Amino acid sequence: MHQELVQRLRERRAVVGVVGLGYVGLPLARAFAQAGHRVLGLDVDPGKVERIERGESYIDAVPTEVLGRLRRDELVRATTDFRRIREVDAVAICVPTPLTVNQDPDTSYIERTGEALAPHLRPGTLVVLESTTYPGTTDELLRPRLEAGGLKVGRDLFLAFSPERENPGDAAWSTSRIPKVVGADDEGSRAAAIALYEGAVSTVVPVTSSRVAEATKLLENIYRCVNIALVNELKVCFSRMGIDIFEVIEAAKTKPFGFQAFYPGPGLGGHCIPLDPVYLSWKAKEFGVRTRFIDLAGEVNTAMPEWVVERTMDALNEHGKPLRGSRVLLLGVAYKKNVDDPRESPALVLWDMLRRKGAEVEFHDPHIDYLGSGRHYAIEQKSQPLDPSTLARADVVLIVTDHDAVDYALVVEHARLIVDTRNATKAVRGGAKHVFLA
Numbered sequence: 001m002h003q004e005l006v007q008r009l010r011e012r013r014a015v016v017g018v019v020g021l022g023y024v025g026l027p028l029a030r031a032f033a034q035a036g037h038r039v040l041g042l043d044v045d046p047g048k049v050e051r052i053e054r055g056e057s058y059i060d061a062v063p064t065e066v067l068g069r070l071r072r073d074e075l076v077r078a079t080t081d082f083r084r085i086r087e088v089d090a091v092a093i094c095v096p097t098p099l100t101v102n103q104d105p106d107t108s109y110i111e112r113t114g115e116a117l118a119p120h121l122r123p124g125t126l127v128v129l130e131s132t133t134y135p136g137t138t139d140e141l142l143r144p145r146l147e148a149g150g151l152k153v154g155r156d157l158f159l160a161f162s163p164e165r166e167n168p169g170d171a172a173w174s175t176s177r178i179p180k181v182v183g184a185d186d187e188g189s190r191a192a193a194i195a196l197y198e199g200a201v202s203t204v205v206p207v208t209s210s211r212v213a214e215a216t217k218l219l220e221n222i223y224r225c226v227n228i229a230l231v232n233e234l235k236v237c238f239s240r241m242g243i244d245i246f247e248v249i250e251a252a253k254t255k256p257f258g259f260q261a262f263y264p265g266p267g268l269g270g271h272c273i274p275l276d277p278v279y280l281s282w283k284a285k286e287f288g289v290r291t292r293f294i295d296l297a298g299e300v301n302t303a304m305p306e307w308v309v310e311r312t313m314d315a316l317n318e319h320g321k322p323l324r325g326s327r328v329l330l331l332g333v334a335y336k337k338n339v340d341d342p343r344e345s346p347a348l349v350l351w352d353m354l355r356r357k358g359a360e361v362e363f364h365d366p367h368i369d370y371l372g373s374g375r376h377y378a379i380e381q382k383s384q385p386l387d388p389s390t391l392a393r394a395d396v397v398l399i400v401t402d403h404d405a406v407d408y409a410l411v412v413e414h415a416r417l418i419v420d421t422r423n424a425t426k427a428v429r430g431g432a433k434h435v436f437l438a
Helices: 002-010 025-034 046-053 064-072 082-087 108-120 137-147 187-198 210-240 245-252 276-287 292-302 304-318 346-356 388-393 408-414
Strands: 015-019 038-042 076-079 090-093 126-129 158-161 180-184 204-207 327-331 360-364 370-373 378-382 396-399 418-420 435-437
Touching (some): 015 082, 025 038, 038 082, 090 108, 126 187, 137 158, 158 187, 327 346
Parallel strands (some): 180 204, 327 396, 396 418, 418 435
Antiparallel strands (some): 158 180
């Protein structure tokens, strides 16, 4: 049965579904559509669906002019009606995998999606999970929920895992240019998944099982988590010694082998690096394994906002002001530079810590106009204009995200006091005494 599906995919006669039209799903839908597939996006948020149906994007990585053209050409449609899954030949699941309030993996979005799809899947359909998760999720959680509809994987359905690989804010590495790892537990599913992606991305990298593919994504992000923890710990250590960690890194990376530069910051953010190590640590306990190295890295990174607040208090003290009652302007609230995504941003943790210590907090972010309510926060504030009066009004400007669109010369000139967690002012601060690194 898989040969027929493979042929339809290769000839672009298949309809591809994408469940979850967020920062992963919408760029993936664009990649499939630009490869010539007709794409049906599904999301529980009617607001997203309505905007896509109007050809209007809500994500910087997918420009409205691109989405509008794909919509006009009938290559992209969107719906909240999961019964329409019966129209598709293949479907990619791109739903969130956050943590619970107890810091355990929350796979409920995957489970509910599987249950919503099962009654409407046609025989011969391929389902691919893209959401980052622990090894075994595809086979242990998603497979039985899909099979509850009466179809069996490997006989009536095809099932694979292909971890999302997005680098938001990096125009050089769009979805279609990033190699795609694909793993499945039977040959038919693997062949179908390869055929799905091979026309939409530059390179497909097949692996022998869904568990290998799931573990691959965890390794990629845990590698980054551990190395960021290393430079964060060195930042604190070198700061006590009066050494600039950023200068050390720049010198070290001149070595042409054996060193890759990672940079410290105010904490980890985004939908992958802060969460993925927890997914592996949680699953490892089932096998009697303690991931001590990974857990320690998480502790180091989680402690960074507290370090930044301490440095901010020290800087204010040197200028004769307490933190309580001070006006703090957070410069950048996205989790990384040049993106419009505040999920799991350290800025949100810093906001809460500063407010609890009595500070008055505002923010400016050139990519985020408004911060409303999220899973763990409710701020409800507009981004302030970045002008001399806004800067002068703040007792301290705390640079959290080093967006390229910010005029740092303006910030250095007009801010009374700056705490820079990203070395963003390096090129313009000169010997300024009112700039502190944190």
